[in-house]
Amino acid sequence: MVKLNRIYTRTGDNGTTGLATGPRRPKYDLRVAAYGTVDETNACIGLARLHAATEEGEVDAMLGRIANDLFDLGADLSTPDTGEPLAYEPLRIVQAQVDRLEAEIDQLNAALAPLRSFVLPGGTPAAAHLHLARTVSRRAERLMVELAQTGGERVSAPALKYINRLSDFLFVASRFLNARAGGDVLWVPGQNR
Numbered sequence: 001m002v003k004l005n006r007i008y009t010r011t012g013d014n015g016t017t018g019l020a021t022g023p024r025r026p027k028y029d030l031r032v033a034a035y036g037t038v039d040e041t042n043a044c045i046g047l048a049r050l051h052a053a054t055e056e057g058e059v060d061a062m063l064g065r066i067a068n069d070l071f072d073l074g075a076d077l078s079t080p081d082t083g084e085p086l087a088y089e090p091l092r093i094v095q096a097q098v099d100r101l102e103a104e105i106d107q108l109n110a111a112l113a114p115l116r117s118f119v120l121p122g123g124t125p126a127a128a129h130l131h132l133a134r135t136v137s138r139r140a141e142r143l144m145v146e147l148a149q150t151g152g153e154r155v156s157a158p159a160l161k162y163i164n165r166l167s168d169f170l171f172v173a174s175r176f177l178n179a180r181a182g183g184d185v186l187w188v189p190g191q192n193r
Helices: 030-055 057-077 095-109 125-148 157-179
Strands: 016-018 024-026
Touching: 024 030, 030 057, 030 125, 030 157, 057 095, 057 125, 057 157, 095 157, 125 157
Parallel strands: none
Antiparallel strands: 016 024
């Protein structure tokens, strides 16, 4: 378990940070950028939850599970799989987490009318924050895919699936919340020409 009794250690003053397995990497390292962007996604979800709790408790509960999963994903990414055995079992994203996310997407999407236009970010406060979280999660996904395709680096298939499904969930959840408040904000091509 994590025990933090000091917040600053001064070990990062030289521009490096420690991975869970001990090695230090530059703070701009692709792996560090990937799990940092996962953390940024989680912060956006925290903002969405401020509003989702009053707009729709069921969505808020789903977001609470996702927030916990994103810490799992950060732990997964901060513990590189080098193929060498570790002294402990590292925390990894598993297929069951992906399956749960897919089931929740399907549950929310079942109540929605099919889209006939692209959706503009906005609507209810929670939906607007979910759109922001969606775009940040897409950036995390791009970084994770780049990391997975970098020589000597590995990212598990369940971790990549999870981050891909997450942006889908955030999109569907924003639509679900907006549907309860009058509908999505739709794109009208060329409206302001």
